[in-house]
Amino acid sequence: MTMRPITRKRQILYDICIIGSIIAAGVITYFSIQKGIYDVFPYFYLIPIVLIAFSRPKLSIYGTVLVGWLYIALVFIIGLPDNRLYTVATVWFYIFVSLGVLISTYSQVYRKEGEKSCGAYYNSQAGVFSYDRQTLRIMDANRKFANMIRYDCDELMQKSLPDLIPDREERECFITKIRDMRRVGDIEVRFRAWDGSMRWALVSAAETGEPGVICTVVDITDNKLSQEALTQANKKLNLLNNVTRHDILNQLTALLGFLELSKQDTTDPHLVNFLLKEEHAANAIRSQILFTRDYQNIGVHSPQWHNVAETVSLALASIDIHSVLINVTIPPVEIYADPLLEKVFYNLIDNSIRHGEHVTEIIIRSEEYTDSLDLIVEDDGIGIPHEEKEHIFRREYFKHTGFGLFLSREILAITNLTVRETGIPGEGARFIIHVPREAYRSIGGSSIDQTKKP
Structure with a gap:
């Protein structure tokens, strides 16, 4: 997990511990030398050295040298004229200084990396929090997330995930997705704020190697x-x-x-x-x-992913095909379009049956390119004259067809899909729905080959 910055209160606590450990080391040194015990007391000086290196890495070298001088001064002042004791004290002094420099160097590197992590975590413009995957207790949170749900950061440390996501079904769904996928993005979740109000957010979460789960939160309540x-x-x-x-x-x-x-x-x-x-x-x-x-229903509901083969099947189910043979060859793909996509295929197929005059077969297929997909609806009817190919998609054009083709183009345009007619007059009509790369995706399974006979 990311390292929390040391607060002022915690820094004061560390400073008290440093001073206390130095005093304790001095007292132990005095009594040890008085009792003739020379092998144990030097180790107690490691405690303030480590504390200084951890809490104040920039002052670690100076602090270590001062502790070392304090140690050697006490030995020379309190100790008897004993060359062996003075030699050992000098060696320990250099050990303290070397150890202090080493710990200080690694501590500063660790602190810099930690500050980078903390900067991204605590100063992020997105809310960030983490929780324990076992107990669901909140382990950490940045100020942005705390402000979003009107808590203090310290108050959030006393909360758990059920406190923030009270809806059990919503919470269990969120936890299950993280457990199964280990990394999820843009899940809509409602958080309960301090005042009881609910805040909508998009949450991305990822498990770490530790027991915690880190979540980033973007407030979408206003939207x-x-x-x-x-x-x-x-x-x-x-x-x-x-x-x-x-x-x-x-x-x-x-x-x-x-x-x-x-x-x-x-x-x-x-x-x-x-x-x-x-x-x-x-x-x-x-x-x-x-x-x-x-x-009036165009654009009312948000676009969604449609299984093309299923959408075509639904459109065919509501059409009287008379004596027309319909062949469908569609790969397993989904396209992003308005919920009225089914009506587009209905209009194109119905238009061929009604106005192709002698249509005997309609083929629905696709052609995939590097950056796009074309869905093609073609028949063997009379076709459409060249001068009418664009007019048939205009609202003003009216030839017993209602406004079906105009509606179809409007429905597709919502997600930047286009439709045009490219058939040869006298040989049949061919409507091509052009789907850009970002608006379609492959799904599992094999191509759908379907034939609907009259």
Whole structure:
């Protein structure tokens, strides 16, 4: 685990211990020499030397020399004129100084490495904490994390993981992921703050060689609240749209009914022509209102990873293929797209069946390149004229197709996917969905070969 910086209180405690150990060594030296015991007392001077080297490595050399001089001075002052004792004392003096220099050198190197680690740990702009994987007690925390959940760092040392993540299911899921994977990233976790409020955070965690687990925390509470507020606003707007659309469609149904009755009671060809135009306009309004029902759901929910083969299968399940043979050859891949991706495949397949005129087969396949993937939906129908290839994706283009292709392009554009038509007129239509490298990934398994017969 990373080394905590020595606090002022702890430094004072170390200084007291150093002074106490020096006094104790001096007292032991006095009584040892008085009793004629010359072999034990020098070892007691190692205690202040080690304490100085650990707590004040920059002063370690000077402190060691002073302790050594204190030792040799006591021996020469208290000891009897004994050349052997003086010689041993001089040797010990050089041992103390050499040992102090050695310990000081290693201590300063260790302290520098520790300060680098501490700097990254305690001064990180992200919250950081660690806990014991066995007891779940909080072992350490930086100020950023403590401020995030409104605790003092020292108070956090008295807490455990269940205190900070009170939801048992959420906590167990978090712990299990770390235990199984040993290293996880960007897990959404709710922490309980000092005042009882909940704070959302993205947590990355990694086990160390010691009993502890180090976690980095990024506060996303404000983003979560904004997202929830936006979601609620969208729900209210969609509810208003649904109610308004329902009322307009009811009125349009009544209007179309009265227009039909008017046509039956009118014999004047001039008036019948006007009534037909009015009916056509009302139907156009009805189609546009129904279009808003489909379009309002685009982008409402966050994009997600879709298994392409499963998505195509779901789209095929809701289409009447008539006498068309459909062959699907898709590798085991997932693409990142809006939840309405299924509707894209539905629109492309339905468009081929409805407007290909003599379509007998539709092939759905893929082509992978170095940095992209193309998903291809092609048929053997009449195809699309060159001058219409781009127009069919425009909202203004309307040829008994509704707004399906326009909607499909909008759905794909949310995650930077594109769709274009590249078929040869007279030989069939070919729609290519282009997926950039960052928006698809391979999954386990083999390619999916599926044939749906009429």
